[in-house]
Amino acid sequence: MSNAAVGDVYQKIINDVLDSSGIDFEEAGVASVVLHELGAQWRKKLTDLRVATFPWDPAPQQPQPIPDNKKVNNSMQAKVKSEIPQQLPQQQQHMQHHPHQLVGGVHLKQEPNDQDGLGAINPNLAAMRAAQNIQMKYPTQEVPSGLQQVVAAGARPNGARPTGPGLMLPGSMGQSQIPQHDGASDIRPIPADEPAWRSNSGGVISREEADRIIERQMAEGRGMPQMDGPDDDDDEEDEDAINSDLDDPDEDDQGEAEDDEIPQIMLCTYEKVQRTKNKWKCVLKDGVLTVNGREYVFRKANGEYEW
Amino acid sequence: MNSQNYYELYRLSSIGTALTDALDVLIGEGRISPQLAMKVLNNFDRVITETLSKNVDANLTFKGHLDTYRFCDEVWTFLLKDVTFKLQRSEMITADRVKIVSCNSKKPGEA
Numbered sequence: 001m002s003n004a005a006v007g008d009v010y011q012k013i014i015n016d017v018l019d020s021s022g023i024d025f026e027e028a029g030v031a032s033v034v035l036h037e038l039g040a041q042w043r044k045k046l047t048d049l050r051v052a053t054f055p056w057d058p059a060p061q062q063p064q065p066i067p068d069n070k071k072v073n074n075s076m077q078a079k080v081k082s083e084i085p086q087q088l089p090q091q092q093q094h095m096q097h098h099p100h101q102l103v104g105g106v107h108l109k110q111e112p113n114d115q116d117g118l119g120a121i122n123p124n125l126a127a128m129r130a131a132q133n134i135q136m137k138y139p140t141q142e143v144p145s146g147l148q149q150v151v152a153a154g155a156r157p158n159g160a161r162p163t164g165p166g167l168m169l170p171g172s173m174g175q176s177q178i179p180q181h182d183g184a185s186d187i188r189p190i191p192a193d194e195p196a197w198r199s200n201s202g203g204v205i206s207r208e209e210a211d212r213i214i215e216r217q218m219a220e221g222r223g224m225p226q227m228d229g230p231d232d233d234d235d236e237e238d239e240d241a242i243n244s245d246l247d248d249p250d251e252d253d254q255g256e257a258e259d260d261e262i263p264q265i266m267l268c269t270y271e272k273v274q275r276t277k278n279k280w281k282c283v284l285k286d287g288v289l290t291v292n293g294r295e296y297v298f299r300k301a302n303g304e305y306e307w
Numbered sequence: 308m309n310s311q312n313y314y315e316l317y318r319l320s321s322i323g324t325a326l327t328d329a330l331d332v333l334i335g336e337g338r339i340s341p342q343l344a345m346k347v348l349n350n351f352d353r354v355i356t357e358t359l360s361k362n363v364d365a366n367l368t369f370k371g372h373l374d375t376y377r378f379c380d381e382v383w384t385f386l387l388k389d390v391t392f393k394l395q396r397s398e399m400i401t402a403d404r405v406k407i408v409s410c411n412s413k414k415p416g417e418a
Contacts, residue, residue, distance in 0.1 A: 009363055010322050016354040017326070024346040025339075034338050038347070041329035051321045099344050209372065264405045269412035270383055280373055282383075285412050286359035288320040289367075291392065291402045295321055299363045303407075305387055306375040 006052035006295050014042055049262065051295035076109040183228050262293050268301065314410045315350035317359075326351055368393045371405070383409045 018039045025035045043056050205213075269285025274280070284301040317323050330344040371390030376383070385407040392400040 005363070005365060013322060013351070013355050013358050014361060016358065017351045020350045020354065021347045024343060024350070028340060028343045030339055030343060034333065038329055038339075040334060041332060042326050045325035045328050046322055049321045049325060112377060190347070262321065264402055265319065266405060266407040266409075267320050268407070268409050269314070270409040271412050273378075273383055273409075280376070280385075282385075282409075284407075284409055286356065287357070287409075288317060288322075288355075289392070289405075290321060291400055291405060294400075296392075296394070296400075297359060297363045297369070298363075298365045298367050299360065300366045302366075302368045303370070304368075305373040305385075305390075306369045307376065 003052050003294050003296055006297055007054045010046065010052070011055050011299050014039060049291060051262065051293065262290055264292070265290050266301075269297075280305050280307065313349075313356045315352055316408060316410055317352065317355045318348065319408070320355075322355070323351065342404075365395060366393070374404075383407070383412045385409075 018035060021038075022032065022035060025032060043054065047054060047057055264282075266287055266289045268284040268289075269284040271285050273282045280303070283301045284303060285299065287298050287301055289296040289298065289301075318327060326348070330339070330347060333339045334341055334344055349395045369387075369390055369392040371387040373385060374388045375386035378384075387405045387407065388403060390402050392402070394400065
């Protein structure tokens with residue numbers, strides 16, 4: 001099998017499909033011109049894919065229509081390698097004069113500002129400049145420290161102090177009217193149907209009474225409702241509860257990871273697929289194989305691989 | 308229409324996608340109906356299956372590392388890594404990743 005056979009095989013497939021579709025076109029009342037155009041389009045699109053050299057292609061301007069990536073890389077590397085020795089002496093001279101040029105055949109355009117560092121983005125420099133400006137505006141040797149902070153934060157450039165009582169600690173409010181932000185209240189409201197609650201006058205129950213109510217509820221099997229988030233024990237289970245590795249979305253994409261490129265795929269039928277332990281053997285038939293941008297056809301393929 | 312059904316699997320090949328694209332263009336221009344396009348694709352399924360089995364005389368062997376395998380609805384899917392294909396005339400191809408989609412050759416009638 002080789003890539004050269006693909007052109008003839010595909011030529012035959014296209015001709016046969018067009019021939020047998022002629023009747024269908026006639027039955028549908030579509031002019032045979034359209035059928036010819038379909039054939040032309042089909043061949044053109046196949047040529048554009050450049051998976052093989054086809055008989056209908058114009059005389060090969062480039063003997064290898066699409067070199068696959070590896071070939072390109074190899075030839076590029078070879079080229080670079082062959083050029084380096086010739087360029088090296090030159091470059092050494094260059095380097096004495098222009099320390100900013102790089103070795104390896106790549107010449108970088110020199111940035112004129114590069115020397116004094118103006119072209120580079122330097123956050124420290126910016127900070128220095130800001131400090132200098134402040135010094136100039138407030139020559140009295142000490143800049144108010146508060147102002148420095150304000151400038152640093154980039155807020156309130158007038159240096160105005162915030163008005164109002166300033167920072168307040170929660171405790172200074174006097175009253176305990178602080179809204180609770182750290183989850184549900186620990187104090188569980190007692191259900192209205194609780195007998196102890198009804199018997200108690202004034203709506204206030206003592207700690208002992210509350211304990212007793214809870215104990216009774218526990219004895220009745222009602223348990224305590226959990227108010228502080230989900231059970232800690234569940235966390236580990238959550239990770240692999242129902243989900244399995246098969247649900248991983250990226251797992252499946254591996255085969256067609258490069259969607260825009262020509263996929264690396266073999267389409268065929270199987271005659272036999274055998275496995276012993278982790279060793280697989282298979283006999284495949286009537287296949288089309290697309291690898292590294294080239295297409296191959298085969299009648300039979302024997303594969304061995306281990307998992 | 309064909310009395311026998313053929314696998315539609317080869318529509319995923321480059322020659323199949325090229326045909327599908329060409330048909331799509333004609334449908335988009337309103338020059339053929341989708342029904343006619345389906346007939347052409349059915350013809351393609353039959354022709355490529357017959358041509359591959361009758362007009363291709365090439366064998367190959369390949370080895371590699373099996374990353375994922377799947378057998379569902381009589382279709383084997385293998386994801387191989389670091390594959391080496393050995394063609395006739397001792398031609399070798401290597402690929403770091405190849406997906407194999409393979410239908411049962413025994414029951415071509417049950418696509």
